[in-house]
Amino acid sequence: MTNPELADDIVRSELRDDGILVVTLDNPPVNALGVDVRRGLLAAIEKADAERAVTAVLIVGAGRNFIGGADIREFGKLPQPPSLPEVCNRIEACTKPVVAAIHGAALGGGLEVALAAHYRLAVEGSKLGLPEVTLGLLPGAGGTQRTPRLIGAQAALDLMLSGRHVGAKEARTLGLVDRIGPTGDALADGLAYAQELIAARAPVRRTRDAAGLAERKSSRAAIEAARTETSRKSRDLFSPLKIVDAVQAALEQPFDDGLRHERQLFLQCIDSPQRAGLIHAFFAEREVQKAPETRAAKPRPIASVGVIGGGTMGAGIAVAALDAGLPVTMVERDEASLARGRAHIEKVYDGLVAKGRMSEPAKAAAMSRWTGSTSYDALASIDLVIEAVFEDLDVKKAVFAELDRVCKPGAILATNTSYLDIDAIAASVSRPADVIGLHFFSPANIMKLLEVVVPAQVGADVVASAFELAKKLRKVPVRAGVCDGFIGNRVLAVYRAAADHMMEDGASPYQIDRAVREFGFPMGPFQVADLAGGDIGWAARKRRAAARDPEARYVQIADRLCERGWFGQKTGRGFYLYPEGARTGTPDPEVEAIVDAERARAGITPRAFTDDEIIRRYMAAMINEGANVVHEGIALRPLDVDVTFLYGYGFPRHRGGPMKYADTVGLANVLADIRAFAKEDPRFWRPSPLIVELVERGADFASLNHTS
Numbered sequence: 001m002t003n004p005e006l007a008d009d010i011v012r013s014e015l016r017d018d019g020i021l022v023v024t025l026d027n028p029p030v031n032a033l034g035v036d037v038r039r040g041l042l043a044a045i046e047k048a049d050a051e052r053a054v055t056a057v058l059i060v061g062a063g064r065n066f067i068g069g070a071d072i073r074e075f076g077k078l079p080q081p082p083s084l085p086e087v088c089n090r091i092e093a094c095t096k097p098v099v100a101a102i103h104g105a106a107l108g109g110g111l112e113v114a115l116a117a118h119y120r121l122a123v124e125g126s127k128l129g130l131p132e133v134t135l136g137l138l139p140g141a142g143g144t145q146r147t148p149r150l151i152g153a154q155a156a157l158d159l160m161l162s163g164r165h166v167g168a169k170e171a172r173t174l175g176l177v178d179r180i181g182p183t184g185d186a187l188a189d190g191l192a193y194a195q196e197l198i199a200a201r202a203p204v205r206r207t208r209d210a211a212g213l214a215e216r217k218s219s220r221a222a223i224e225a226a227r228t229e230t231s232r233k234s235r236d237l238f239s240p241l242k243i244v245d246a247v248q249a250a251l252e253q254p255f256d257d258g259l260r261h262e263r264q265l266f267l268q269c270i271d272s273p274q275r276a277g278l279i280h281a282f283f284a285e286r287e288v289q290k291a292p293e294t295r296a297a298k299p300r301p302i303a304s305v306g307v308i309g310g311g312t313m314g315a316g317i318a319v320a321a322l323d324a325g326l327p328v329t330m331v332e333r334d335e336a337s338l339a340r341g342r343a344h345i346e347k348v349y350d351g352l353v354a355k356g357r358m359s360e361p362a363k364a365a366a367m368s369r370w371t372g373s374t375s376y377d378a379l380a381s382i383d384l385v386i387e388a389v390f391e392d393l394d395v396k397k398a399v400f401a402e403l404d405r406v407c408k409p410g411a412i413l414a415t416n417t418s419y420l421d422i423d424a425i426a427a428s429v430s431r432p433a434d435v436i437g438l439h440f441f442s443p444a445n446i447m448k449l450l451e452v453v454v455p456a457q458v459g460a461d462v463v464a465s466a467f468e469l470a471k472k473l474r475k476v477p478v479r480a481g482v483c484d485g486f487i488g489n490r491v492l493a494v495y496r497a498a499a500d501h502m503m504e505d506g507a508s509p510y511q512i513d514r515a516v517r518e519f520g521f522p523m524g525p526f527q528v529a530d531l532a533g534g535d536i537g538w539a540a541r542k543r544r545a546a547a548r549d550p551e552a553r554y555v556q557i558a559d560r561l562c563e564r565g566w567f568g569q570k571t572g573r574g575f576y577l578y579p580e581g582a583r584t585g586t587p588d589p590e591v592e593a594i595v596d597a598e599r600a601r602a603g604i605t606p607r608a609f610t611d612d613e614i615i616r617r618y619m620a621a622m623i624n625e626g627a628n629v630v631h632e633g634i635a636l637r638p639l640d641v642d643v644t645f646l647y648g649y650g651f652p653r654h655r656g657g658p659m660k661y662a663d664t665v666g667l668a669n670v671l672a673d674i675r676a677f678a679k680e681d682p683r684f685w686r687p688s689p690l691i692v693e694l695v696e697r698g699a700d701f702a703s704l705n706h707t708s
């Protein structure tokens with residue numbers, strides 16, 4: 001229900017002596033266009049038309065933004081009038097000049113409101129864009145019809161298909177806005193602009209009548225080029241081609257028909273599961289930031305970072321910290337390793353310079369923040385130290401003993417271990433409250449995920465500091481508990497085992513990889529193994545061999561490859577062949593022969609798998625272990641598992657993550673699959689108690705996500 005008083009407050013209209021009706025949207029945090037805002041805006045325009053004293057209208061946003069877009073939380077619920085397209089049409093139809101003065105975000109529906117106004121300005125620091133595509137949508141309040149009329153088909157398609165934001169200057173160049181506000185104060189600049197327009201008796205100027213599509217031939221060519229490119233690049237996605245269709249309608253149909261067409265396409269997008277998946281991802285990646293410790297404690301300041309180890313991870317972590325403007329002190333075993341560590345970092349920057357994405361002076365500035373040492377004493381005054389040495393508990397404990405000795409009181413001591421027991425590492429020092437896991441993903445300067453692994457004794461302020469650090473490094477932090485592999489690698493081990501079982505039972509690794517790619521992952525599990533290097537997993541398997549349940553199924557195919565020295569890309573062959581350093585592999589008949597031999601050795605008669613069955617097993621394994629991780633409190637909520645897989649494991653974003661996907665296909669169906677698979681291998685396929693409980697209650701994973 002709407003509270004009219006509240007609505008009054010959310011959209012305030014003030015008629016000034018100079019005849020300008022200032023309409024201020026005040027709907028924190030981003031002035032999203034919820035039903036109250038739409039009603040308020042509509043009423044304000046009615047008032048402007050009805051009152052003679054009004055000579056012009058100025059629309060501004062209160063707070064940090066103009067308008068962040070439609071209210072995403074309303075999608076999927078019963079629509080409440082007036083619709084946003086109606087509001088935009090009413091603004092455009094206003095008989096008095098309407099000016100939009102933009103600061104901060106004018107995104108999606110926010111930009112569409114501005115496009116419906118008759119004149120627009122933006123101040124420096126504005127972000128304009130039509131990012132609906134990132135949510136599985138298209139601009140549905142006239143954006144697909146007005147934008148190409150205003151700035152031409154090609155520029156409009158680029159904005160809508162990329163979803164990118166443009167600043168005030170580029171918006172001015174594109175013709176999205178008429179001017180850049182000279183003072184930077186949107187209200188003051190907007191008022192000055194409106195006064196000028198009144199003085200010049202400027203007419204209303206409707207975007208629907210703009211001539212951006214007049215050059216029909218080039219518009220048609222732009223649309224066709226966009227269609228070809230989109231079919232190739234976004235083949236898994238639903239909304240991008242609908243955007244192209246909508247722009248075609250803008251070219252071919254009168255404005256009002258085009259709007260109707262846009263509406264139909266928009267509703268199709270709203271109904272698509274991709275919209276639900278992408279919007280889930282949008283909220284989930286914000287929700288993960290709100291770990292309980294971030295509310296309970298104040299972060300410690302982190303103005304300097306130490307990194308132990310300059311290998312693959314140490315170098316990547318150092319780059320991430322340098323890029324965030326932090327000074328980094330790297331400690332290595334000896335001068336040669338230190339020089340290699342520095343060279344790893346320089347190589348990253350040289351790559352960027354070569355591609356023109358970094359200037360030489362910027363590289364020099366980043367490198368000037370780096371210092372190296374072979375002595376731990378160099379870390380005496382550092383605020384946060386991240387250890388990235390060999391994956392060996394004794395080696396790590398020795399490093400932590402050194403840190404305990406040299407680091408100042410209050411320094412945060414972090415480990416980047418992938419699997420090891422961080423509680424044990426913490427227990428080995430005199431200050432366990434300062435010890436935390438910061439699990440970066442390779443390449444650490446690029447991958448967005450940061451698992452913040454929270455051991456039993458760590459201080460809440462240390463956890464809060466880790467979340468603050470993630471923000472600085474532009475990482476997406478997910479809180480995880482201590483266990484073998486934390487959230488991501490623990491779940492990975494299980495679905496990788498499911499893939500191994502299928503391989504031994506009759507599916508080729510190439511079919512499995514293809515099916516997984518078709519599902520939307522960039523790579524299948526065997527391609528991933530080849531990329532990461534088979535030796536790492538092999539070492540882990542050998543380490544765990546003694547502890548393995550002798551009754552549990554163990555597929556030896558990967559061991560057979562490793563015994564031959566086939567570790568993947570770095571050795572030129574693994575599950576695939578990589579002739580002459582090729583980065584994409586080709587299927588290897590010798591691997592197929594080894595797989596056949598292993599099947600025979602295990603006494604298995606191979607059977608055929610459909611791609612659908614492969615995905616059902618692969619996903620059921622992932623979902624079941626994801627549920628265990630939530631059940632045990634290793635992940636706070638299902639959405640934390642989703643974000644882990646979206647940002648660390650290439651899970652297709654439009655499916656929202658494994659737990660969201662489970663809800664989409666129905667948890668009862670997933671459970672039925674697990675129970676059916678358990679008939680063959682009850683040890684491996686043990687339904688998670690959490691799934692059983694949710695299915696019994698008729699509930700889904702989403703019901704566990706609303707904790708904040």
Ligand code: 3HC
Pocket residue numbers: 029030032065067068069070071072073084105107108109110112131132135137138139140141143283286287
């Ligand atoms: N609807 C509802 N809530 C929104 C929202 C929206 N459009 N945009 C942001 N929020 C919420 C966030 O969920 C967050 O909530 P929380 O505090 O409870 O976690 C809060 O607002 C603040 O958001 P951010 O943390 O992202 O704040 P920032 O200051 O970092 O960024 C922003 C602000 C640039 C506006 C960013 O929030 C953003 O990109 N928002 C989405 C923009 C967008 O995609 N708009 C298009 C919507 S679809 C549409 O308009 C359809 C139309 O064509 C019909």
Ligand code: NAI
Pocket residue numbers: 308309310311312313314331332333337387388389390391392395399416417418419439440441442
């Ligand atoms: P790496 O072998 O590339 O680098 C390790 C570095 O540590 C080497 O340069 C070595 O000289 C140095 N080192 C070893 N002992 C040292 C000591 N006592 N003092 C100072 N330096 C020492 O290993 P990588 O891949 O960088 O892994 C490091 C850690 O990160 C491991 O714990 C690993 O499990 C973890 N990790 C690895 C990921 C990966 O994809 N490679 C992903 C996430 C975590």
